[in-house]
Amino acid sequence: MVENLMQYLEGKTSQGFTRRPYYSPDGDFLVYYVHPDEAIAERVDDLLTVYRSMETREFVGCKIKGIRRLVETLRNFGVSIEAEDSSLTLSILFLTAARDRLPEHVHYYEEMGRFSKGVALDPAELQLA
């Protein structure tokens, strides 16, 4: 059976918007939207892209890249990341990523850390456990 993209889309209506992060195993990034506004991307650096509302220019989402290495760093610091844990949060990833960033970019990471406060990540879903 030919599984093409356009066949998949035919007649489908979106089920709406929920704040739920998605981890891409192909791109090793995690994307998270907090608002359904259509967004324009702003690449901050090699690890972070932020999304701003086209209407209001406020932050509505972010993409953090290099997740495997960030998690490896956390493990090197003794942070436990196991399937049964709920201690891995998106803001911890921003904190880890911010360590070696250019001073002029750090505020983006801080902002995204606040923005994603309390968002728990499932290590199993991230295929990291």
Add this chain to the structure above:
Amino acid sequence: VCASLQRFGDARRANFEQRPDRSKTYQIAQFKGSGDVRVQVFGMGIPRGFRGLIGLCPSGEGECQFLVRQQYLDHLYKNGPEWKFYNLHILPEILGDPKAIFEGLRRDDFEGGYCYSGYPSKRMQGNSIVLPIPPETVAVVFVNPSVRGNVVLDWEWRPDDPDEPGRPEAWQDHFERLKWSKT
């Protein structure tokens, strides 16, 4: 495509003495009065968990198969944002007819990745409302060649480069090199 392959199985075998490259499109037969018949090899099988589409090869010559992870599509379908789901038509449009292709995504492990940029024909709001694309904006699609094929990583809107329309702003900083551009 599947039907074509079955029906013209002999032609396919005749042309595929070697294992076909699933990322390319092959001409398998020519019929009197009907022109060339081209078969997208994705008809022979897309890796499990992916959807396929056809676009311009990163070299700028010929057609290639691209793959989109089903899981990502399902996530967008269930969780949105809706605009991103309804604008999935951007993928075949930009991969098929880009203004420019950049190589090297300037991030670890993705030095071999590509970014396709260009203007899609429309912007969808919901299933049926068709709008023009946002002003001073360009659509970009990120692709990474892997053992499975050319996998689409993501797609988004970026500010257009005012000096070189059709390319994302600061493309010189964000990508290693311009691989191909439409003349």
